[in-house]
Amino acid sequence: MSEISKVYDRSRVPLYIQVASVMRRRIETKHWLPGQKISTLVELEREFEVARVTIRQAIDILREEGLLHSQQGRGTFVAETPVSRYWFKLATSWDALVDTIKDNVLKRIKVDLPPQSPTLREEEGELAPRYIFMRSVQYKDGEPYGVVSVHLADSVYRRAPDDFRQHPALSVLAGLKGIEVQEAHQTVVIGSADPVTAGLLRIELGAPIAECRCVVIDGKGVAVYVADIIYRSDAIKLHIDLLAGARASLRTAARGRAKGRAAGGSQVPLRSCN
Amino acid sequence: MSEISKVYDRSRVPLYIQVASVMRRRIETKHWLPGQKISTLVELEREFEVARVTIRQAIDILREEGLLHSQQGRGTFVAETPVSRYWFKLATSWDALVDTIKDNVLKRIKVDLPPQSPTLREEEGELAPRYIFMRSVQYKDGEPYGVVSVHLADSVYRRAPDDFRQHPALSVLAGLKGIEVQEAHQTVVIGSADPVTAGLLRIELGAPIAECRCVVIDGKGVAVYVADIIYRSDAIKLHIDLLAGARASLRTAARGRAKGRAAGGSQVPLRSCN
DNA sequence: CTCAATTTGTTCGTATGTATG
DNA sequence: ACATACATACGAACAAATTGA
Numbered sequence: 398m399s400e401i402s403k404v405y406d407r408s409r410v411p412l413y414i415q416v417a418s419v420m421r422r423r424i425e426t427k428h429w430l431p432g433q434k435i436s437t438l439v440e441l442e443r444e445f446e447v448a449r450v451t452i453r454q455a456i457d458i459l460r461e462e463g464l465l466h467s468q469q470g471r472g473t474f475v476a477e478t479p480v481s482r483y484w485f486k487l488a489t490s491w492d493a494l495v496d497t498i499k500d501n502v503l504k505r506i507k508v509d510l511p512p513q514s515p516t517l518r519e520e521e522g523e524l525a526p527r528y529i530f531m532r533s534v535q536y537k538d539g540e541p542y543g544v545v546s547v548h549l550a551d552s553v554y555r556r557a558p559d560d561f562r563q564h565p566a567l568s569v570l571a572g573l574k575g576i577e578v579q580e581a582h583q584t585v586v587i588g589s590a591d592p593v594t595a596g597l598l599r600i601e602l603g604a605p606i607a608e609c610r611c612v613v614i615d616g617k618g619v620a621v622y623v624a625d626i627i628y629r630s631d632a633i634k635l636h637i638d639l640l641a642g643a644r645a646s647l648r649t650a651a652r653g654r655a656k657g658r659a660a661g662g663s664q665v666p667l668r669s670c671n
Numbered sequence: 672m673s674e675i676s677k678v679y680d681r682s683r684v685p686l687y688i689q690v691a692s693v694m695r696r697r698i699e700t701k702h703w704l705p706g707q708k709i710s711t712l713v714e715l716e717r718e719f720e721v722a723r724v725t726i727r728q729a730i731d732i733l734r735e736e737g738l739l740h741s742q743q744g745r746g747t748f749v750a751e752t753p754v755s756r757y758w759f760k761l762a763t764s765w766d767a768l769v770d771t772i773k774d775n776v777l778k779r780i781k782v783d784l785p786p787q788s789p790t791l792r793e794e795e796g797e798l799a800p801r802y803i804f805m806r807s808v809q810y811k812d813g814e815p816y817g818v819v820s821v822h823l824a825d826s827v828y829r830r831a832p833d834d835f836r837q838h839p840a841l842s843v844l845a846g847l848k849g850i851e852v853q854e855a856h857q858t859v860v861i862g863s864a865d866p867v868t869a870g871l872l873r874i875e876l877g878a879p880i881a882e883c884r885c886v887v888i889d890g891k892g893v894a895v896y897v898a899d900i901i902y903r904s905d906a907i908k909l910h911i912d913l914l915a916g917a918r919a920s921l922r923t924a925a926r927g928r929a930k931g932r933a934a935g936g937s938q939v940p941l942r943s944c945n
Numbered sequence: 946c947t948c949a950a951t952t953t954g955t956t957c958g959t960a961t962g963t964a965t966g
Numbered sequence: 967a968c969a970t971a972c973a974t975a976c977g978a979a980c981a982a983a984t985t986g987a
Contacts, residue, residue, distance in 0.1 A: 409732075410875065411963060411973090414683050418877035419865050426862075448965050458683075483860045489763065491913040516701075581913040586757045587861055587879055587904035588699070589692050603684065603692035605861055605879035605904060611913075630861035630879060635909070639765040639855040639885075645916040685962095685974060711952060722976045727954080743953045744984030948987090955981070962974070 413454035416445050420455060424464050424475055425482060434472045435465070483634035485542065487609070489641075491571075491581050494611075499568040503533040503545070506597070515548040515623040521612045522580065522620035527551035531566065534597050541598050542632040550621040570613065570622055577616030585609050587630065598629050605630040687728035690719050694729060698738050698749055699756065708746045709739070757908035759816060761883070763915075765845075765855050768885075773842040777807040777819070780871070789822040789897040795886045796854065796894035801825035805840065808871050815872050816906040824895040844887065844896055851890030859883050861904065872903050879904040 423429045436444065441452045456473060459465040467473040488494035511530035517523075528548040535543035547566050553576065554561050560569045570576065588608045595602045606627050613622035638644070697703045710718065715726045730747060733739040741747040762768035785804035791797075802822040809817035821840045827850065828835050834843045844850065862882045869876045880901050887896035912918070 409688055409973095410684055410877065413963075415876040418863055422863055422865060450966095451964060454963085489911050489913070490916050492916075494913055578914070583911045583913060585909040585911070586907070587881060589696055589879075591693050591696055601684065602689040605863075607861060633860070635859040637763050637857045637859070639763070639768055639857060640852070642764050642766075642915055687974075712954095713952080722978095724977090725975060728974085730953095741953060742984080743982060744951075746952065746984095949985100950987100951983100951985075953981100953983080955979100957979085958977095960974100960976080963972080965970080965972105966968105 412447055413451045414458070416447060416451060417455035417458040419445075420459060421462070421464060424459075429475050431475050431477050433475050435475060437472060482631045484537075485628065485633045487585065487607075487628075487633050487635045488583075489635070489637055491578070494581075494583075495568055495571040498565045501535055501565050502537070503535045503565065506532045506534055506544075508532050512548075515620070517612075517620055517623070521623070522614040523618050525550035525552065525619050525621060528623075529554045529561070531561075537632075542629050544594055544597050544627045546625045548623040550619065553621050567611075567613075567622065567624070576621070578613055579616050579618065580614035581612070583609055583611045585635070588627075590627075594627055598627070600629055607633050686721055687725045688732070690721065690725065691729035691732040693719075694733055695736070695738060698733070703749050705749050706751050707749050709749060711746060756905045758811075759902065759907045761859065761881075761902075761907050761909045762857075763909070763911055765852075768855075768857075769842055769845040772839045775839050776810045777839065778810065780806045780808055780818075782806050786822075789894070791886075791894055791897070795897070796888040797892050799824035799826065799893050799895060802897075803828045803835070805835075811906075816903050818868055818871050818901045820899045822897040824893065827895050841885075841887075841896060841898070850895070852887055853890050853892065854888035855886070857883055857885045859909070862901075864901075868901055872901070874903055881907050 420429075420435075429435055435441075438449055438452055442449050445452065456465055456467065460467065464476050465473055466476060486497070488497050508530065514524055514528045527550070529551055530546070530548055532544065532546045534541045535545065545565075549561065549566050549570075553570065553573070556573055557569060586608050588606055589603045590598065590600055590606050592602055594600075594606065595604065598606075600606075607630055609624075609626040609628065611622070611624040611626060612620055615621045694703075694709075703709055709715075712723055712726055716723050719726065730739055730741065734741065738750050739747055740750060760771070762771050782804065788798055788802045801824070803825055804820070804822055806818065806820045808815045809819065819839075823835065823840050823844075827844065827847070830847055831843060860882050862880050863877045864872065864874055864880050866876055868874075868880065869878065872880075874880075881904055883898075883900040883902065885896070885898040885900060886894055889895045
């Protein structure tokens, strides 16, 4: 048995779907450029070590998706205008997070059996006595890309019920006076869509998703905001500035030394150490 | 047509695999608790609106994975010791990154046609004149979980060729004197495995993966280290302290006021340069 | 202990989908 | 396009183990 068929065998997914997913990826990663003619059926047959019909089935899928178009006698070509992916930048700081969500387009979803309170891990603070539960779907260009399920401490909710009903909870929370935020963190893992999520995001059951959990802990150690956010995996991108901490320190230090001086330019001096 | 079968129809993946993935998720999210008896076949039949045999096939998959076990006449139960997933914490700062990889278990892979130099985007700095290309696979408990493809500037490589051959490039780089790091960032998106990656990581073709790109830019604006790292999606977890920037500022400000006080504990003083 | 209800395990027939040559 | 082989999915019927009345 050849190397490549061992890879296929690892999967229970039909061959032509696997082949399609590989070709789709080549287009997305610009390995196959827009407008370019892709390999001939014969070449693909040899490369993937599958029958011609299987290649054709894979190409059919991508044609339906608008990623390829074929012309008899000429060949198969990559579409000129591939869909843009990974447009949503996951926030990595409080300010960025509040900023990105402040003018989100979202639609509230009714939940039949709202959970009374969130289930917290040890490091996620203490439970508040009462929570409000809300769920909404985020849209871009009419396409859903995220589902947000929020547990908001009732005490916080009562401060501005109308605002919380109409606007993203976190941005309302950030604007409230007198709330001391002791901790705010977000964890991200990759999971797969359950039927409810798949329905809301209009993706396949079991399709990869990014599961984000965002917890805000107040000055007393109480988790006042607990959000489970699920994004389509092809919508999001994460950009981490590995030197951000150092940069922030420098900025503050500089500010401390020469008070009021701007942190100057886009470049930072940094790392001449070692 | 019912709601749920609409969801199924969106996918070309076999039904029993979809059902299995939903049930797997319930176990992972503790919706079904360890040791608990899950719904009977008849109930599951009704819930998923599929035939009994299909439910059985799904359960068979999870039994093979060690997540479920059934007993005739009693029922089907969630395993007591579900496999731990998401154990690898993706680093979000330079120090954490250097720290996590410094004693990695990895195996070098020979690459037939190493690319001459990386393809950089605008924000990723200037190309160095020459690069060395290396690829390795990272293991935990004999299981592969990551593939690292590194382009290292030749000028840097020559500083310590032996070290670079034997140890993770980034930790060697971090230890080199006189290298000024101007930028270091990492972007993460979710993709799907191509045949080569699937083979190396022993996952299905098209299975979800985390694609990380890590770029280090030196003082002259040259990208000296460009790594494409691919992780199995079920291996990694990302923890973001949203207040890290603010915290770092505070820390430095405090240090500025009371000069010379050690940053305490086993933590490296770090970045006290400049 | 037996009986009935419950629950998983197995098998058949049929129809359609997948993959090859 | 065709013939062949195997996988997927359904519904139904029956067998075997477990439980509790």
